[in-house]
Amino acid sequence: MPTDYDTATSLAQVWQITCQKHRDILALYDPHSTPEVRYTYGEAYRAIEQFASGLQALGVKPGDKVALFADNSPRWLIADQGVILTGAANVVRSAQADRYELLYIYEDSDSTALIVQDLKTLKTLQPELGEQSVSVIILLSDETPDPDGAVRMLNFEQLLALGQQQPLTPVAIQPSDLVTLLYTSGTTGKPKGVMLTHGNLLHQITTFISAIKPTAGDRVLSILPSWHSYERTVEYFLFAHGCSQMYTNIRYFKQDLASFKPHFMVGVPRLWESIYEGVQKTFREKSPRQQALIHFFFGWSEKYILAQRLADDLDLLHPNPAASDRTKAKLKAALLKPLHLLGDRLVYGKVRAATGGCIKYFVSGGGSLARHIDTFYELINVPLIVGYGLTETAPVATVRSRECNLRGASGPPLPHTEIRIVHPETRTPLPDGERGLVLIRGPQVMQGYYKKPEATAKAIDADGWFDSGDLGMLTHGGNLVLTGRAKDTIVLSNGENIEPQPLEDVCVQSPYIDQIMVVGQDQKALGALIVPNLDALTQWVTEQGLSLTLPELGASDRQDLDDPAIHRLFQTELKQRIKNRPGYRRDDQIAVFRLILEPFSIENGLLTQTLKVRRPVVTDRYHAMIDGMFS
Numbered sequence: 058m059p060t061d062y063d064t065a066t067s068l069a070q071v072w073q074i075t076c077q078k079h080r081d082i083l084a085l086y087d088p089h090s091t092p093e094v095r096y097t098y099g100e101a102y103r104a105i106e107q108f109a110s111g112l113q114a115l116g117v118k119p120g121d122k123v124a125l126f127a128d129n130s131p132r133w134l135i136a137d138q139g140v141i142l143t144g145a146a147n148v149v150r151s152a153q154a155d156r157y158e159l160l161y162i163y164e165d166s167d168s169t170a171l172i173v174q175d176l177k178t179l180k181t182l183q184p185e186l187g188e189q190s191v192s193v194i195i196l197l198s199d200e201t202p203d204p205d206g207a208v209r210m211l212n213f214e215q216l217l218a219l220g221q222q223q224p225l226t227p228v229a230i231q232p233s234d235l236v237t238l239l240y241t242s243g244t245t246g247k248p249k250g251v252m253l254t255h256g257n258l259l260h261q262i263t264t265f266i267s268a269i270k271p272t273a274g275d276r277v278l279s280i281l282p283s284w285h286s287y288e289r290t291v292e293y294f295l296f297a298h299g300c301s302q303m304y305t306n307i308r309y310f311k312q313d314l315a316s317f318k319p320h321f322m323v324g325v326p327r328l329w330e331s332i333y334e335g336v337q338k339t340f341r342e343k344s345p346r347q348q349a350l351i352h353f354f355f356g357w358s359e360k361y362i363l364a365q366r367l368a369d370d371l372d373l374l375h376p377n378p379a380a381s382d383r384t385k386a387k388l389k390a391a392l393l394k395p396l397h398l399l400g401d402r403l404v405y406g407k408v409r410a411a412t413g414g415c416i417k418y419f420v421s422g423g424g425s426l427a428r429h430i431d432t433f434y435e436l437i438n439v440p441l442i443v444g445y446g447l448t449e450t451a452p453v454a455t456v457r458s459r460e461c462n463l464r465g466a467s468g469p470p471l472p473h474t475e476i477r478i479v480h481p482e483t484r485t486p487l488p489d490g491e492r493g494l495v496l497i498r499g500p501q502v503m504q505g506y507y508k509k510p511e512a513t514a515k516a517i518d519a520d521g522w523f524d525s526g527d528l529g530m531l532t533h534g535g536n537l538v539l540t541g542r543a544k545d546t547i548v549l550s551n552g553e554n555i556e557p558q559p560l561e562d563v564c565v566q567s568p569y570i571d572q573i574m575v576v577g578q579d580q581k582a583l584g585a586l587i588v589p590n591l592d593a594l595t596q597w598v599t600e601q602g603l604s605l606t607l608p609e610l611g612a613s614d615r616q617d618l619d620d621p622a623i624h625r626l627f628q629t630e631l632k633q634r635i636k637n638r639p640g641y642r643r644d645d646q647i648a649v650f651r652l653i654l655e656p657f658s659i660e661n662g663l664l665t666q667t668l669k670v671r672r673p674v675v676t677d678r679y680h681a682m683i684d685g686m687f688s
Contacts, residue, residue: 085101130197147236374639377533478493547575
């Protein structure tokens with residue numbers, strides 16, 4: 058499908074076209090800053106040009122590297138696009154990242170200028186930063202810079218004022234030019250700089266339309282880090298179509314969802330799980346009669362959507378059904394539809410209202426989405442599509458669409474993108490339906506790792522195939538189904554390979570489990586670290602008439618958490634949910650587990666910025682407990 062940007066050679070041209078078409082539409086809105094911030098597309102582009110002109114006046118040239126260490130705000134977007142407009146490449150990371158990581162990234166990237174969120178962020182980088190080559194420092198805050206510092210420093214408004222004093226010098230930018238360096242998390246070593254070009258990101262902007270179809274003025278709620286490749290690229294696409302973005306955060310997320318009434322939101326699986334858990338908590342607070350009614354409708358509606366999936370040949374577990382099976386499924390769906398619609402009127406509509414009631418798409422990525430979460434959103438009629446990719450693929454390689462939304466899959470490849478499944482050791486191509494290593498080839502694959510030719514050659518072969526490190530298979534319709542990470546695979550002492558993610562996905566369906574990480578490398582059986590849902594557990598204790606006192610999350614005193622009755626409850630939950638999982642094997646069972654009171658979070662370093670568990674970090678922190686459960 059052609060777009061207005063097919064002839065663009067740089068991201069800078071995308072913004073020029075966008076702002077000409079949508080000049081008076083609200084582009085950026087932050088209601089939580091003081092005072093609140095609003096930019097129309099015309100106003101945003103003027104600020105971007107002034108930011109770029111100011112950088113040029115300070116000596117920033119095409120090909121330079123400019124570090125941008127800041128978090129979500131309209132000013133982040135202006136700084137990001139301002140650097141790009143000069144022909145320089147930005148090197149982005151959260152202001153909340155570890156100081157040594159930021160210092161390493163600045164030095165390794167050969168950055169010569171620094172943009173930081175505020176003086177507090179800058180202070181965390183000193184005095185080591187003074188030993189590196191810094192020509193200028195820009196604060197995105199309005200704080201007063203130190204006029205006597207060794208390096209020239211301006212705040213945001215001062216830089217815009219400087220940019221107003223001279224016209225912007227046009228720069229010729231080619232699709233092959235570097236636009237950004239994104240550093241991997243580095244949980245197993247030093248972070249690597251992923252080199253993404255204008256062409257990599259332009260591919261995403263021009264091909265997303267095959268799955269997502271926004272219109273000018275559509276509202277977008279943003280909560281993920283803007284510097285992250287997933288949020289950033291989808292934002293670029295939505296901005297290219299004149300959407301209005303509102304910035305939110307964990308504190309205001311639920312109220313903003315209801316009041317802002319977004320049409321689009323980009324999120325990671327943990328975000329959709331948190332909405333699901335909030336709904337389940339609300340249901341548990343209803344009277345027994347109301348709970349029974351809710352479960353009645355959910356039970357019959359699930360039968361309806363499963364029948365509808367089979368009728369539409371969108372059942373992952375039953376691909377290419379016979380014509381007679383599809384006919385039977387259509388009849389079953391027709392018979393169940395009135396009951397489903399009644400449930401929608403009495404129950405599901407109220408759930409949708411909490412999301413604002415205007416969702417065109419929730420877009421999920423950054424990790425595997427549990428099947429029950431996928432089914433929940435389909436059941437309540439909140440459109441949710443799933444994409445897949447990595448930072449190295451800019452990031453999207455495959456994505457579902459609303460028209461062909463195969464639940465449990467990650468969708469077919471984007472246009473001009475190829476997916477190949479190969480044997481992990483021999484690299485022999487495998488037929489559809491067989492699981493192997495996922496390789497990706499297309500215009501979105503990175504140039505390579507910055508200053509690391511050996512790592513680049515290891516990741517991208519001579520034919521341009523990128524080794525994702527993920528395991529998966531291709532199913533009907535060319536949809537990619539992910540089954541785990543090659544490096545996350547747990548090998549038991551009997552030689553059996555276990556993918557932890559699918560087991561974790563079924564276990565968190567339990568109302569008593571908030572988070573779980575499966576362990577067991579080189580052991581006879583699997584184990585798990587579990588963060589319990591103490592609200593649901595407390596309710597269970599009361600219903601059972603047990604005289605037990607439970608602790609709070611984060612408490613050092615475990616009180617009665619290790620009572621045998623509670624242990625038996627979790628043992629039963631794990632056993633039943635894993636045993637009922639499609640493809641169950643005896644080695645899948647979790648033999649031992651420990652309940653922990655410290656949730657996995659970004660703050661304690663146990664989750665990444667996209668809310669994925671840092672398995673090596675968790676394993677290291679709880680190594681004594683893990684060793685103890687297997688002894």
